[in-house]
Amino acid sequence: MQNDNTRCGLIRKNESHFVDTIQKEAYVWCEKNWKHDDNEHIHTRAQLTFVEEGYQYFHIENKIYLVPQHHVIWIPSKKAHKITSEAQTVDLTVFLFKTVFPEDFYQHVHVFAAPPVLKEMLLYASKWNKTLVENDEQDIFFKAILKSLPNFCKESNGLEIPVPADKRLIPVCKDINSNFKYNLNIDALAEKAQMSVRSLQRIFKNETGITLQKYLQLTRILKSIELIDTQHYTLSEIAYKVGYQSLSAFTASYFAVMKSKPKNMKNQGASS
Numbered sequence: 001m002q003n004d005n006t007r008c009g010l011i012r013k014n015e016s017h018f019v020d021t022i023q024k025e026a027y028v029w030c031e032k033n034w035k036h037d038d039n040e041h042i043h044t045r046a047q048l049t050f051v052e053e054g055y056q057y058f059h060i061e062n063k064i065y066l067v068p069q070h071h072v073i074w075i076p077s078k079k080a081h082k083i084t085s086e087a088q089t090v091d092l093t094v095f096l097f098k099t100v101f102p103e104d105f106y107q108h109v110h111v112f113a114a115p116p117v118l119k120e121m122l123l124y125a126s127k128w129n130k131t132l133v134e135n136d137e138q139d140i141f142f143k144a145i146l147k148s149l150p151n152f153c154k155e156s157n158g159l160e161i162p163v164p165a166d167k168r169l170i171p172v173c174k175d176i177n178s179n180f181k182y183n184l185n186i187d188a189l190a191e192k193a194q195m196s197v198r199s200l201q202r203i204f205k206n207e208t209g210i211t212l213q214k215y216l217q218l219t220r221i222l223k224s225i226e227l228i229d230t231q232h233y234t235l236s237e238i239a240y241k242v243g244y245q246s247l248s249a250f251t252a253s254y255f256a257v258m259k260s261k262p263k264n265m266k267n268q269g270a271s272s
Contacts, residue, residue, distance in 0.1 A: 022132055026097045026142040030129040034090040040082040045096040046106065047075040048149070050114060050122045054087030055225055058109075065111050066159040066222050068258075070119060074110040074149060076100075087229050093122055097146060105150040111160065112153045113259065121145055159257070161218055164207035168193045172204065173215070180219045181243040184212055221257045224250070228264050235264050 040059070049056075050072045058065040058073055059082040067073045075081055077100075100106040114122065125145065128138045164173065171192040176184070189212070190200040204212055220242040227238045239250035254262045 024132055024134065025099065025139060026095060026146070027130075027132060028125050028128055028142075029094045029096070030092070030126050031094070032089075032091050034092045040080050042078060042080045043096075044077050045098055046077045046100050047073075048095040048097070048145075049073050049075070050093040050095075050119075052091040052093060052123075054085065054090035055229060056083055056085045056087070056090060056092075058083055060109055062163045062165060063109075063160040064163065065109065066161075066225065067111055068159070068225055070114055071111060071159075072114050072118070072122075074106070074108075074153070076107050076109070079109065086226060093126055095122075095125070095142065095145070097142075101147060103150060105153070110149075110153050115152055118145070118148070118152045159218075159222075161215070161222070162208035162210065164204065166203060166207050168195065169200075169204055169207060172200070172212075176212070176216055176219055180216060180223060181241070183243075184216055186212070217253055218257065220244070221254055224254065224262065228262060231264070233264075235262055238262075238264070 034054075049067065051067050051069055053069055055066065055068045058067060058075070060075065060079060065073060121141075122145070125138075125141060128135065131138070164170070172189045175189060175192060186197050186200070190197045193200050195203070201212065204215075208215065210218070224238050224242045227233055227241060228235075233241065235250070236247045239247045242250070244250035244253065251261060
């Protein structure tokens with residue numbers, strides 16, 4: 001377990017800033033049962049995080065990115081971020097790169113499912129966990145991972161919930177987050193925002209890039225992932241808990257967001 005003054009080999013200067021004293025161009029840091037604080041922080045290395053087990057939320061600028069099991073997130077250097085999670089166990093593999101290739105891909109945040117080839121590469125790379133001495137094979141292998149990321153990220157899942165800057169919309173988001181089991185009451189939400197229904201729909205879409213209905217869908221799917229992680233419920237039970245009237249409706253909605261069917265370790269018959 002990392003101590004309070006380091007994170008992934010970087011030395012904590014203060015709550016929000018970490019100093020890089022490592023000479024290697026790139027290295028990997030694996031942690032079982034990852035523990036983190038809730039402080040927003042920044043570091044000069046670009047970061048690739050692979051969630052081997054559990055899930056994490058990355059709060060970056062005005063978005064909250066969900067990174068579920070077997071997904072990766074790419075975070076450019078000097079991009080402030082905060083990490084939260086309610087998962088029972090979080091196992092991470094974190095790659096930190098001093099320099100990156102010049103393509104535009106590396107300047108933006110990306111979240112996507114790790115294809116089988118990338119997953120095997122990341123797991124293989126864990127043999128160099130916390131190794132800070134020079135190693136030619138490691139250097140070439142890590143550069144191959146870095147170079148291939150744009151090709152692996154052909155279609156990001158869009159697993160982010162935008163946070164509106166317009167303060168009038170905050171009560172609307174809070175209401176949806178608290179009452180995601182229920183269908184939207186647009187009139188009540190407009191009243192909370194103190195604007196007309198038409199204005200609410202237009203301003204919300206302009207602020208977040210998605211509709212209120214899409215926001216509700218994303219919220220329900222993220223909540224379902226949290227429930228799946230507990231392994232306490234069948235998929236049918238989870239479907240009803242997050243507001244769907246049938247397992248088939250939940251599965252279709254989940255697939256639309258995640259590009260895969262929901263899976264649960266709990267015995268669920270044909271619903272897996």
